[in-house]
Amino acid sequence: xxxxVESGGGLVQPGGSLRLSCAASGFxxxxxxxxxxxxxxxxxxxxVAGILKAGGSTNYPDSVKGRFTISRDNAKNTVYLQMNxxxxxxxxxxxxxxxxxxxxxxxxxxxxxxxx
Numbered sequence: 001x002x003x004x005v006e007s008g009g010g011l012v013q014p015g016g017s018l019r020l021s022c023a024a025s026g027f028x029x030x031x032x033x034x035x036x037x038x039x040x041x042x043x044x045x046x047x048v049a050g051i052l053k054a055g056g057s058t059n060y061p062d063s064v065k066g067r068f069t070i071s072r073d074n075a076k077n078t079v080y081l082q083m084n085x086x087x088x089x090x091x092x093x094x095x096x097x098x099x100x101x102x103x104x105x106x107x108x109x110x111x112x113x114x115x116x
Contacts, residue, residue, distance in 0.1 A: 002026035002105050004096045009110030012086055016114070020081040022096030022107055029077040030054075033099045036070060036081045038092035038112075048094070049081055064090075086114045 008020040020036070033052055039045040049070035050059045058070050069082040079096060091114050096107035 004098060004105055004107035006094065006096050006107045006110035009094060009112045011113045011115065013116050014087060014114055016086050017082070017084045018086065018112060020083070020094055020096075020110060020112070022079045022081075024077045024079070024096075024098060027098070027100075027105065029098070030074040031100060032105075034070070034072055034079040035097040035099060036079075037095045037097055038090075039095070039109075040092040043092075045095075051079065083112070086112075088114045090114050 003025045005023045006020060008018060010018065012018050030053060033050065035047060036049045037045050038048050047061065048064050049068055051070045051072055055072050060068060067083065067085045070079065072079040083090065091112060093109040093111050095109045098105040
């Protein structure tokens with residue numbers, strides 16, 4: 001079965017760093033673009049990072065540009081989100097999303113809390 005399992009979330013102080021991982025199985029990982037989304041309570045889900053199938057080309061909204069970096073290791077079927085200079089407004093559940101030509105898959109999410 002298809003699985004996307006996020007890990008690496010937790011509590012971090014403002015200005016700190018965290019690296020999220022998303023381990024994929026049950027589908028051809030290298031055929032899918034990968035994205036990270038986040039959703040805070042009462043807020044709309046928002047895209048925070050995207051990466052193409054072979055890596056290389058990435059995109060970020062202005063809110064995280066320069067602080068977040070998405071990367072992938074197709075040999076390990078894993079996508080990462082490196083988060084630096086974290087702010088309280090980064091607090092949310094972060095979701096891994098695999099986007100194929102016909103199908104998309106979602107992980108269960110991992111909580112990131114930025115607080116002093």
